[in-house]
Amino acid sequence: MSQLKLIVRNLHKVFQVDEGFGRFSSITAIDNVNLEVSEGELVTIIGPSGCGKSTLLMILAGLYDKSSGEALLDGTPINGPGLDRGVVFQEFALFPWLTVRNNICFGLKMKGIPPSEHNQIVKHYLKMVKLEEFENIFPHRLSGGMKQRVGIARALAYSPKLLLMDEPFGALDAQTRTSLQQMLVDIWTETRKTILFVTHSVREAVFLSDRVVVLSRRPSRVRTVLEVKLPRPRQRLSQPFLRYEEELEELIARELDEKSGARGAQTA
Amino acid sequence: MAKATEAAIPEPTSDLRPESRASPSYYLHAFLDNFIPLAFVLLLWEGVARLEIIHPALFPTVTEIFTKMWELTLEGIFLRDVAHSLLRLLSSVFFAIIVGTICGLLMGTSRWVEKIIIPPLNFFLAIPGIAIFPIVILWFGLTEKAIIFTLSFEASLSIMLNTWGGVKSVDISLINAGRALGANDYNLFYKVLLPAALPSIITGYRQGFSRAWRILVAGEMLASIGTGIGFRIFEARAFLASDVMYAGVIIIGILGFLLERVALRSLEIFTVQRWGMVREL
Numbered sequence: 001m002s003q004l005k006l007i008v009r010n011l012h013k014v015f016q017v018d019e020g021f022g023r024f025s026s027i028t029a030i031d032n033v034n035l036e037v038s039e040g041e042l043v044t045i046i047g048p049s050g051c052g053k054s055t056l057l058m059i060l061a062g063l064y065d066k067s068s069g070e071a072l073l074d075g076t077p078i079n080g081p082g083l084d085r086g087v088v089f090q091e092f093a094l095f096p097w098l099t100v101r102n103n104i105c106f107g108l109k110m111k112g113i114p115p116s117e118h119n120q121i122v123k124h125y126l127k128m129v130k131l132e133e134f135e136n137i138f139p140h141r142l143s144g145g146m147k148q149r150v151g152i153a154r155a156l157a158y159s160p161k162l163l164l165m166d167e168p169f170g171a172l173d174a175q176t177r178t179s180l181q182q183m184l185v186d187i188w189t190e191t192r193k194t195i196l197f198v199t200h201s202v203r204e205a206v207f208l209s210d211r212v213v214v215l216s217r218r219p220s221r222v223r224t225v226l227e228v229k230l231p232r233p234r235q236r237l238s239q240p241f242l243r244y245e246e247e248l249e250e251l252i253a254r255e256l257d258e259k260s261g262a263r264g265a266q267t268a
Numbered sequence: 269m270a271k272a273t274e275a276a277i278p279e280p281t282s283d284l285r286p287e288s289r290a291s292p293s294y295y296l297h298a299f300l301d302n303f304i305p306l307a308f309v310l311l312l313w314e315g316v317a318r319l320e321i322i323h324p325a326l327f328p329t330v331t332e333i334f335t336k337m338w339e340l341t342l343e344g345i346f347l348r349d350v351a352h353s354l355l356r357l358l359s360s361v362f363f364a365i366i367v368g369t370i371c372g373l374l375m376g377t378s379r380w381v382e383k384i385i386i387p388p389l390n391f392f393l394a395i396p397g398i399a400i401f402p403i404v405i406l407w408f409g410l411t412e413k414a415i416i417f418t419l420s421f422e423a424s425l426s427i428m429l430n431t432w433g434g435v436k437s438v439d440i441s442l443i444n445a446g447r448a449l450g451a452n453d454y455n456l457f458y459k460v461l462l463p464a465a466l467p468s469i470i471t472g473y474r475q476g477f478s479r480a481w482r483i484l485v486a487g488e489m490l491a492s493i494g495t496g497i498g499f500r501i502f503e504a505r506a507f508l509a510s511d512v513m514y515a516g517v518i519i520i521g522i523l524g525f526l527l528e529r530v531a532l533r534s535l536e537i538f539t540v541q542r543w544g545m546v547r548e549l
Contacts, residue, residue: 063444083450093445097463097543106459110450140544154449 005194006060006162008035011069013055029055031219033069037162037196042188044197044205046248047215047223048255053198054090056220057166060196061087073162083111086155090167092147094139100126100150101135107158125153128187145176149183156191165197169204178236181207185232202248206241207234214251224251328511333518336511345500346515350523352495356412357477357484357527360419364476368424369469372431376465377457382432389428397422397483401490415487422483423476430475434468435461467540474532481524497523 013030029052037043045053058064060071062081071078073085086107094103104122113121126132129149139147148168155163169177181204188195199205205212212226226248230240310330316322317329340346375382401418408414438461446460488498497516504512540546 058444061444061448063447081447081450085448087445087448089441089445091439091441093439093441095442095445095460095463096545097466097539106446106451107449110455138543158450 003039004036005039005041005074006035006037006196007070007072008033008056008060009070009072010034011056011059011071012067013052013059013064014067028219030059031221033215033220033222035213035222037194040192040194041210042185042195042197042208043211043213044199044209045213045215046199046202046205046252047220048217048252049200051215051218051255052220053200053215054166056215057164057196057198060162061085061164061166063087083107083158084161086158086160086163088148088151088155088163088165088168090170092139092144092151092171094147094150094154096139099136099138100131100142103139103150104154104157107154111158113158121157125157128156128190129153129183143176144172145180148172148180152184152187156187156193161194163193163195165195167198167200170200177204184208189232202245202252203236205248206230206244207236212248214248214255217255223255226251325508325510328514332511333514336509337515337518340512340515346519349495349497349500349516350519353484353488353497354523356415356419356488356496357480360416360480360484361423361473361477363416363420364423364427364480365473367420368427368472368476369431371424372428372469372472373435373462375428375432376435377461385428389425392421393425393429397479398486398490401483401487405491410491410493412493415484415491415493418487419480419483423480426476426479427469427472430468430472431465434465434472437468438464467545470532470536470540473535474528477532478524478528481527485520 011030011033013028015027015029017025017027019025033056045056047053055064059066060078062078062085076084078085095106098106101122104125105118108118108121109115122135123132126135129152131146131149131153134142134146134150139150142150151168169180172180184195185208187193197205197208199208206228209228212228213222214224214226215221216223226244228244230238230244235241314330317324317327337346371381371385375385397418400421401414404414404418408417442460442464443456446456451459484496485498485501488496489502491499492502493499497520501513501516504510504516536546
């Protein structure tokens, strides 16, 4: 088995919720999550809406604090954000006051990569996301799909060890979604990056992943890990593909049905 | 540039628009659109004034007003008045921008500065600046300092409030993106928070400017400072020189319009509008 890139052990997250009038209550978002991702693997996390999958990703990005447990990237504990991880956000989060080029250069500057190398890096990654002509354009002039491609280029440009993607295609229309999924698989094939991808779309998960991690309802635990043993390129309408989709749908539906929450449920 | 990018659109869903660039005929139309209604008002005025229904000393004709304006300009009086008023205004806005921006940014980034400043700020905002002018005169006498202090005070409050609001309402995802991209606190402030808050900050400058402009005229009247458009109008009252008063009011209108539309609007066009952070008009 290939080398483990990311190890998550007994991760636990409690949010303090301000109820107003000076009252606080705590909500357990993540109960006890264990997860391992190997070098070069593309893993998706899926689960019912509000199950804490984005919270998990934000903790791994270092943008939220964890309450207990540990997360190790190449053996180093994750405490706070860092340039060893690239993050792609659902809402794109491009800086509107910077051109496409300067958005990509942001991370390069922070990492201290010499400016003489910026040009070549920017060109390389813009070519990868097929946006070479848009180097000097401000983001507001781009379509949603193009914005997210810049978001991906920006997150890859400073060569992070791990790419974290938080429902990156969730805000896009169906056609753009499909074409970006293909583009991501191509990029992944080319760069062999380790990718952790949060989604709520079963089809997206089956199309992209080596493995699908199914989370339970809040407070989240890992319910099942499903290995997708389909050859690539994957055909969305093929019988085996649809069977995986069905299986995942069932797993998630079962999570939603359980009135009592996650605890005590048995998985197939 | 716009042409080239349009031709290179790779997918049908993109919404690239060509750069909107105004042609000379656009400016001509814009000018005429504004000028024709104004010209109509002036003509009507001239007609009514010539009928002498109202006493000419109270309601002079447009020709008289513009003749007077021209005379005062030739004598150099108007130019000096305009220069002095502008100098007061600009130095006040300059101080207000420095104080207001710094305080606003501190309030937006530090919780306890925010807690300390917000209650008094809300209180002071409720006071029309001109109300404190007599007190300021007690401190500084009938001087430039009194006018500039009052104007700066008034303008800095608006700037502070807008800057604070701008920093507080910066999209959390931009802050997260900045942190994920390795920005430390310093870089997060200068390279993310500040530019992201710029639309509000510029709105604050515009508001501060127009509040200062309104008080300037009243301040010049009250301070009997000897120069300035406000003073000129007030002084003319003593001599019942209504043509001078009307001329002064028209000059104030033209100046305020030019400063707001030309100077401050340009700042907006070259920054936040170019970045698509505010809608184009």
